[in-house]
Amino acid sequence: MASPLAILLSTYNGERFLAEQLDSLLSQTWRDFIVVARDDGSTDSSRAILENYAKRHPDRFRLLPEDPVNRGACASFALILETVLERVPELELEPAYLMFCDQDDIWCADKVERQMKLMRETEADDPSVPILVHSDLQVVSSENQHIAPSFATYQGLDTRRNRFLQIAISNLVTGCTALINAALARRALPISPDAIMHDWWLALTASAFGKVAYIEEPTIRYRQHDANTIGARRHSPAKLTRWSHWRRLITGAPNPHLLEVGHQARAFLRQYHADLSRGQRRGLWLCSLLRVRVGLPQKIVYRFARKHGE
Numbered sequence: 591m592a593s594p595l596a597i598l599l600s601t602y603n604g605e606r607f608l609a610e611q612l613d614s615l616l617s618q619t620w621r622d623f624i625v626v627a628r629d630d631g632s633t634d635s636s637r638a639i640l641e642n643y644a645k646r647h648p649d650r651f652r653l654l655p656e657d658p659v660n661r662g663a664c665a666s667f668a669l670i671l672e673t674v675l676e677r678v679p680e681l682e683l684e685p686a687y688l689m690f691c692d693q694d695d696i697w698c699a700d701k702v703e704r705q706m707k708l709m710r711e712t713e714a715d716d717p718s719v720p721i722l723v724h725s726d727l728q729v730v731s732s733e734n735q736h737i738a739p740s741f742a743t744y745q746g747l748d749t750r751r752n753r754f755l756q757i758a759i760s761n762l763v764t765g766c767t768a769l770i771n772a773a774l775a776r777r778a779l780p781i782s783p784d785a786i787m788h789d790w791w792l793a794l795t796a797s798a799f800g801k802v803a804y805i806e807e808p809t810i811r812y813r814q815h816d817a818n819t820i821g822a823r824r825h826s827p828a829k830l831t832r833w834s835h836w837r838r839l840i841t842g843a844p845n846p847h848l849l850e851v852g853h854q855a856r857a858f859l860r861q862y863h864a865d866l867s868r869g870q871r872r873g874l875w876l877c878s879l880l881r882v883r884v885g886l887p888q889k890i891v892y893r894f895a896r897k898h899g900e
Contacts, residue, residue, distance in 0.1 A: 594622060594682075594683055594684065594685055594686065594687055595620070595622060595623040595624075595683075595687045595688070595689065595702065595706065596623065596624055596625075596626050596674050596681065596683055596686065596687070596688050596689070597615060597623055597624070597625045597626070597688075597689045597690075597691050597702075598626055598627075598667060598670045598671060598674065598688055598689065598690050598691060599625055599626070599627040599628070599670075599691040599692075599693065600627070600628050600629075600630055600663060600666040600667050600670060600693070601627065601628075601629045601630065601632060601636040601637070601640065601693045602629070602630040602631065602632050602636065602660065602663075602666075602693070603632045603633060603634045603636060604632070604634075604636045604693030604694055605632075605634040605635045605636050605639060606694070606815075607693065607694035607695075607732075607813060607815075608636055608639050608640075608693050608694070609639060609643075610696060611691070611692070611693055611694060611695055611696060611697070612625075612639075612643050614695075614696045614697040614699075615650075615691065615697060616647065616650065617699050618697065618699060618700075618701065618702045618703070619699055619700050619702070619703045620700075620702035620703040620706060623650075623702060624649075624650055624651070624652055624681065624683075625650055625651050625652070625691070626652045626653075626654070626670055626673070626674050626681070627640050627644075627651065627652070627653050627654065627670075628653070628654040628657070628666055628669065628670050629653075629656070629657070630657075630659075630660050630661055630662070630663075630666040631657065631658050631659055631660035631661075636693070637656065640653055641653065652681065654669075654670065654673060663787065663788070664781070664785055664786070664787050664788045665783075667690060667765070667788040668779075668780070668781040668788055671688065671775055671779065671781075671788070672779060672780075674686070674688060675772070675775055675776065675779070678772075685717065685771070685772060686771070686772040686775070687706065687709065687769060687770070687771055687772070688769070688770050688771075688772075688775055689702065689705070689768065689769045689770075690765045690766060690768050690788070690789065691766060692765070692766040694813050694815065695727075695766055695810050695811060695812055695813050696730075696734065696810065696811040696813065697809065697810055697811075698808070698809050698810065698811070700809075701725075701809040701810065702769075704725075704805060704809060705723050705725065705767075705769040705805065705809065706769070708723050708803050708805060709721060709723045709769055709771065709803070712801055712803045713771060717771070717773070718773050719773060719800045719801060720770075720771065720773045720774035720777045720778075720795060720796050720799050720800030720801075721770065721771050721773070721774055721796060721800050721801050721802075721803065722763065722768055722769070722770050722774055722792055722793060722796035722800070722801075722802050722803070723768070723769040723770075723802075723803045723804075723805070724762075724763045724764065724767045724768050724769070724793075724802070724803075724804060724805070725767045725804065725805035725806075725807065725808065725809040725810070726740050726741055726742050726749075726767075726804075726805065726806055726807060726808045726809075727740075727741035727764060727766075727767060727808050727809070727810045727811075727812035728740070728741070728808040728810070728811050728812060729741050729744050729812050729814060730811045730812065730813055730814065731813070731814060731815075732813060732814065732815035734811060734813065737814065739808070740808065741764065741808070741812055742762075747760075747762055749762055749804055749806075751899075752797065752802055752804070753797065753899060754794070754797040754798050754870055754873070754899075755870070755873035755874075755877070755895070755898060755899035756896075756899040757790075757793050757794055757797045757802075758794060758851070758854075758855055758858070758873065758874060758877050758895075758899070759851060759877060759892070759895055759896060759899060761786070761787070761789065761790040761793055762793065762804075763789045763790065763792070763793040763802070764789065764812070765787060765788060765789030766810055766812070767809060767810055768789055768792060768793075770792060770796070773800070774792060774795060774796050774800060777795050777799055777800070778791060778792050778795040778796075782854070782857040782858070782861060783857075784853045784854050784856070784857035785854055785857065786850050786851070786854050790854065791854070791858070794854075794858055795862075798858075798862065798865075798866060798870060799865070842885040842886075843885050844882065844883050844884060844885050844888045845885075845888060845889075845892075848880045848888055848892055849880065849881055849883070849888075851877060851880050852877060852878050852879065852880030852881035852882075853878075853881060855874045855875075855877035855878045855880070856874070856878040856881065858874060859871060859874040859875060859878060872898075873895070873898055873899065876891065876894060876895045876898055877895050879891045879895075880892060880895070
């Protein structure tokens with residue numbers, strides 16, 4: 591069976607929800623796909639569940655060799671991506687399209703079909719352009735009970751802030767909704783060890799050298815539970831008039847997340863320096879200053895960087 595689409599799945603101690611996710615993949619209206627999975631050193635039955643599904647659906651599942659090493663989500667997905675690109679002819683993935691899948695969500699039945707439709711529309715003029723397609727998500731509880739109809743609204747994300755430097759500061763792409771073409775996959779590799787997550791690195795690459803397309807409607811039921819790697823958190827606007835906020839602004843320690851943003855920006859600048867525009871290089875250099883380990887200067891740099899990205 592020719593399979594121009596590969597769904598990349600990394601599991602880690604996900605036995606509780608994994609079967610329901612796999613069933614949602616098998617229920618897709620788009621039938622031309624394979625699932626390429628790697629277990630990231632689980633100590634539960636995740637690997638056994640994958641092997642069971644591969645045995646029952648050999649035309650759908652390809653498992654990477656058993657590996658006891660726990661690399662973490664970003665490195666594990668990067669390894670799967672590299673492996674798939676190396677084996678494109680063997681997997682009959684030509685042209686290759688790749689989606690990323692978490693172990694604990696539930697995909698809407700038409701998720702792949704809707705995203706592939708937008709992908710083909712976006713790359714119609716030039717398939718060689720790196721492209722990333724992503725979407726909103728519906729937030730649900732561990733028991734699949736409704737929490738919020740829109741992840742973007744729930745998180746307070748402005749999906750219109752999708753220019754390169756804006757994405758360098760704040761990621762808008764949730765990896766489990768991402769679909770990429772082979773042009774983006776090859777352009778983004780190798781994913782730096784300083785990448786915060788694979789989806790953020792891919793979004794940066796697509797916005798720098800290609801296109802990012804967005805579906806405003808949810809394509810996934812995004813499950814929230816006590817073992818989420820990142821998860822969804824309700825947005826609460828800061829109350830700037832409170833003295834405690836201003837005290838943290840002046841005397842507080844640096845924001846650990848912004849430190850990571852700074853390291854990621856520096857890594858991206860180093861890897862693609864020769865291919866970036868002068869404005870992109872200047873913006874990344876500014877973001878790299880977020881590595882400063884003093885609270886007030888870091889926040890000043892952050893505000894300058896946000897202003898520079900507008």
